[in-house]
Amino acid sequence: MAEKKDSYAQAMEKLENIVSAIEKDELDIDQLSEKLKEAQKLISFCKDKLYKADEEIRKIIEGAGN
Amino acid sequence: MEKEALSLLELNSLVRQVLNKSLPDAYWIQAELSDVRSNTTGHCYLEFVQKDARGNNLIAKARGTIWANVFRMLKPYFEESTGQVFVSGIKVMVQVTVEFHELYGYSLTVIDIDPSYTLGDMARKRREILKQLEEEGVLTLNKELEMPELVQKVAVISSASAAGYGDFCRQLEENPYGFIFYPHLFPALMQGSQVEESVIAALNAIYDRRDHFDAVVIIRGGGATSDLSGFDTYLLAANCAQFPLPIITGIGHERDDTVIDSVAHTRVKTPTAAAQFLINHMQETAENLEELAHTLVSSVSGRMEKENLRLSDLTARLPLVIKNRTMRENYLLEQLSQRINVGIARTITDKKHRLLLLEQRINDASPERLLKRGYSLTFKDGKTVTDSAQLTPGDIITTRFAKGEVKSEVK
Numbered sequence: 001m002a003e004k005k006d007s008y009a010q011a012m013e014k015l016e017n018i019v020s021a022i023e024k025d026e027l028d029i030d031q032l033s034e035k036l037k038e039a040q041k042l043i044s045f046c047k048d049k050l051y052k053a054d055e056e057i058r059k060i061i062e063g064a065g066n
Numbered sequence: 067m068e069k070e071a072l073s074l075l076e077l078n079s080l081v082r083q084v085l086n087k088s089l090p091d092a093y094w095i096q097a098e099l100s101d102v103r104s105n106t107t108g109h110c111y112l113e114f115v116q117k118d119a120r121g122n123n124l125i126a127k128a129r130g131t132i133w134a135n136v137f138r139m140l141k142p143y144f145e146e147s148t149g150q151v152f153v154s155g156i157k158v159m160v161q162v163t164v165e166f167h168e169l170y171g172y173s174l175t176v177i178d179i180d181p182s183y184t185l186g187d188m189a190r191k192r193r194e195i196l197k198q199l200e201e202e203g204v205l206t207l208n209k210e211l212e213m214p215e216l217v218q219k220v221a222v223i224s225s226a227s228a229a230g231y232g233d234f235c236r237q238l239e240e241n242p243y244g245f246i247f248y249p250h251l252f253p254a255l256m257q258g259s260q261v262e263e264s265v266i267a268a269l270n271a272i273y274d275r276r277d278h279f280d281a282v283v284i285i286r287g288g289g290a291t292s293d294l295s296g297f298d299t300y301l302l303a304a305n306c307a308q309f310p311l312p313i314i315t316g317i318g319h320e321r322d323d324t325v326i327d328s329v330a331h332t333r334v335k336t337p338t339a340a341a342q343f344l345i346n347h348m349q350e351t352a353e354n355l356e357e358l359a360h361t362l363v364s365s366v367s368g369r370m371e372k373e374n375l376r377l378s379d380l381t382a383r384l385p386l387v388i389k390n391r392t393m394r395e396n397y398l399l400e401q402l403s404q405r406i407n408v409g410i411a412r413t414i415t416d417k418k419h420r421l422l423l424l425e426q427r428i429n430d431a432s433p434e435r436l437l438k439r440g441y442s443l444t445f446k447d448g449k450t451v452t453d454s455a456q457l458t459p460g461d462i463i464t465t466r467f468a469k470g471e472v473k474s475e476v477k
Contacts, residue, residue, distance in 0.1 A: 025369065029369075046355050050351065053246045
């Protein structure tokens with residue numbers, strides 16, 4: 001559960017690391033497109049968290065409340 | 067002689083007259099309320115008490131009355147100003163007239179109240195609680211918690227029926243950005259004497275499931291009467307201060323902070339403001355994400371541009387670099403070949419010289435030279451003789467001179 005709770009923060013951290021690696025020229029051009037793909041996946045993961053209701057979470061929160 | 071005696075009524079009338087005469091004014095007094103009752107007629111009956119300095123024993127007591135026409139105004143005025151219900155146990159400053167009734171005796175009639183005195187007393191109590199929490203080192207613990215970037219799973223402590231809870235949920239649900247929230251209610255009594263116990267029980271229930279939530283919101287609809295005294299207790303404040311999730315309070319009042327407002331991570335005024343706080347927080351989170359996504363795109367294109375520049379720079383520099391390199395190699399080559407020529411010439415001279423010296427030495431050592439100087443060589447049977455013991459008389463020996471040779475016989 002704790003892992004699930006942190007997943008947004010973890011995704012953001014990964015994303016920040018990628019951006020900073022690109023900014024600092026730490027990535028080879030060969031790695032760039034791969035990392036870009038990874039970053040875009042992370043972004044849409046984060047956006048889903050913000051904007052898409054997750055029934056799983058809803059169930060967990062409601063279910064154990066009884 | 068018959069003794070003159072007053073009837074009780076006459077005596078009490080005298081007392082009444084004396085009191086009226088000598089205490090004609092209204093007086094402000096400070097006292098604690100006790101045994102407060104109001105009946106259907108709207109009048110309020112109570113007792114004023116004063117305790118000793120340690121608060122254990124009563125040292126003064128008087129009955130009091132607040133007539134309905136006064137009480138109707140005084141009670142809401144007091145409660146709205148202080149956030150404190152007009153009940154037994156609180157300290158008040160009231161303006162009273164002193165009454166004496168032949169049948170009912172001594173009592174005080176309340177005509178006015180000064181809520182600021184009670185506020186001051188409540189503030190002092192709150193300060194004492196905060197000071198105690200500070201001494202225990204827990205006062206700012208909840209404030210020191212980091213509000214997670216994503217606050218969606220919200221444990222709400224409220225009374226289920228309160229309008230405030232409905233407002234809160236509606237506000238979250240109808241946020242204009244389409245953010246998703248997962249509020250979950252932990253019902254509690256939000257007014258009356260059971261606030262402390264009930265809210266602590268709700269906090270304990272959340273604590274047991276703390277991994278499921280990002281933050282706690284304590285809200286309370288702004289009802290007609292505000293009884294906030296339940297939120298000013300040490301035990302509740304200590305629980306809130308040490309709670310492992312950040313707490314947001316929206317208890318719905320205008321006056322000074324309650325103690326739990328003071329220890330909570332974030333304090334807002336109303337349930338809707340609490341919802342707005344969460345929405346704003348989420349908006350910041352969304353903006354951070356957008357910014358990061360934007361930075362990602364620009365840093366990638368920046369990087370590509372940089373690589374392009376590097377490439378064209380290299381392309382431009384290449385011919386010059388090659389030319390320079392060729393020139394350098396040529397120079398080195400030339401130098402080398404020069405060094406080789408010089409080296410060869412020197413070697414040849416050396417060899418010639420050594421040859422000459424050798425020739426000289428060879429010439430010097432040749433037998434012809436010795437013969438010419440008068441030495442001679444002696445042979446026997448074609449071999450040189452260097453020791454006379456090699457010869458016996460009768461041997462024929464040959465002697466060679468620089469010019470010609472002779473044969474002789476040994477004697």
